[in-house]
Amino acid sequence: MSFIQLSQLTKAFKNAETPAVNQIDLKIEKGEIITLLGPSGCGKTTTLRMLAGFEQPTSGSIYIGDRVVYDDRTYIPPEKRGIGMVFQDYALFPHLTIEKNIMFGLNKWSTRAKKERAKEVLELVGLDGYGKRYPNELSGGQQQRVALARALAPRPHVVLMDEPFSNLDAGLRERMRYDVTTILRKADKTAIIVTHDQKDAFAVSDRVVVMNEGIIQQIASPREMYRCPKNCFVAQFVGKTNLLTGTLCSDMKHVDTYIGRVSLPEQSQFPVEDVRISIRPEGCRLAENGMYSGRVERVTYGGEYQEVEVRLGDQNVSSQPMVVYAPIEQEIEVGSVISFDITPELVALVEA
Incomplete structure (x- = not known):
């Protein structure tokens, strides 16, 4: 049996037309x-809160380890x-030192054990020697590490993180993705993270769960999710893409579209x-005598x-132009004609 298992988990809020989960x-x-991963209102935070016990499900069950923590007869x-x-906001107590913030949840521990554990987790998160400081004396990234240290202090079965990187600037965000992942691996902890940012999800995850309107759309590794999105929603939410409709050829390996024949990575x-395909912009490689060509808009x-929008010869004026990624050093002017080839490995058949 899996370590954590959610089965038919549902949450319907009063007066809502559809379930949140x-x-x-x-x-x-x-x-x-x-x-x-998903947009605002997709049900990801509600799922996290049900797992934590802050929100009671309408139906379904939750197992952690070999123990049921929620079903129609049980509520832990x-x-x-x-x-x-x-x-998300770290929720550190401003009037307590870092050491006391971490010790706060260790209610049944002796004072000596609390201090020893606080020192251990501060070393784990790279803040050894910061115990006597206060939260306002730390940077945003350091405060996040303290919040993670406090979560790890009681030796939990699982760590839950709600939008952990949203309050950080771009440079620090990238660093903290690496740091948080490293800390969780060192602590050998199972973790569930909620985010609306694809880069955050891909950087830290073994697997990504994309949600929309309370329903799981796809579960996959970051690589598989990006290269083989299951449907149009996932393809568009997880990075940019070109969505084209077409007809599957008899060889089951090519699709005829308004831009021409496109190769699939496999049969x-x-x-x-009648099918729909997703073509990633970086899969469109500029080539002097490429199979496809159009005018730069x-x-x-x-x-x-460079993100280049290209209107191909027979492309309907009302439709979206193709998006192609070009090397930054290449001179491309609006109005010029460019040619490109499409890498089959970045083409995927998707559901509507």
């Missing part, structure tokens, strides 16, 4: 780092579930004639690449 099933193995309160929680297993500089 709708009969989701999720299995998490011990030591995994999982991210719940939050403090008895063996869960460490890191809140389709589903003999459906817009160029946006993204620092690491």
Whole structure:
């Protein structure tokens, strides 16, 4: 049996037209780092709160380890579930030292054991010697580490983190993704993180769970999620993409679209004639005599690449232009004609 198991978990709030979380099933193995990813209102935070015990499900069951913490006959309160929680705003007590913030949840421990454990987790998060300081004396990244240290102090079964990187600037955010992952691996903890940011999810996760309107859309590794999105929602939410409709050819390996014939990475297993495909912008490689060509309508500089919007010859004026990523050093002007090839490995058949 999986370490954490959610079965048919549902939460319907009073007066809401649809459930916030709708009969989701999720299995998490011990030591995994999982991210719940999706837009605001998709049900990811409600799922986290039900797992923590802060929100009572309408129906379904929750197992942690070999113990049921919620079903139609059982409700284990939050403090008895063996869960460490890191809140979005860190929720540190400003009037307490860092050491006392970490010791706060160790109610049944002796004073000596509390101090020893606080020292241990501060060393784990790279803040050895910071115990006598106060939260306002620390940077945002250091405060986040303290919040994580406090969550780890009682030796929980699982750590839950709600939007842990949202309050950090871009440079610190990238650093903290690495630090948080490293700390969780060292502590050998199972973790579930909630975020709406694809880069956060991909950087820290073993697997990503994409949610929308209370329903799980796809569960996959970051690589698989990006290269093989299951449906149009996932393809568009997880990075940029070009969505095209077309007809699957008889060889089951090519799709005829308005931009021409596009190769799939492998033969389709589903003999459906009318299909939809996702083509990632970086899968469109500029080539002097490429198979596809069109006129440049817009160029946006993204620092690491140029985002080029291209209107192909027979493309309907009302439809979205193709988005192609071009090397930053290449001179591309609006109005010019460019050619490109499409890498099959970044093409995927998707559901509507």
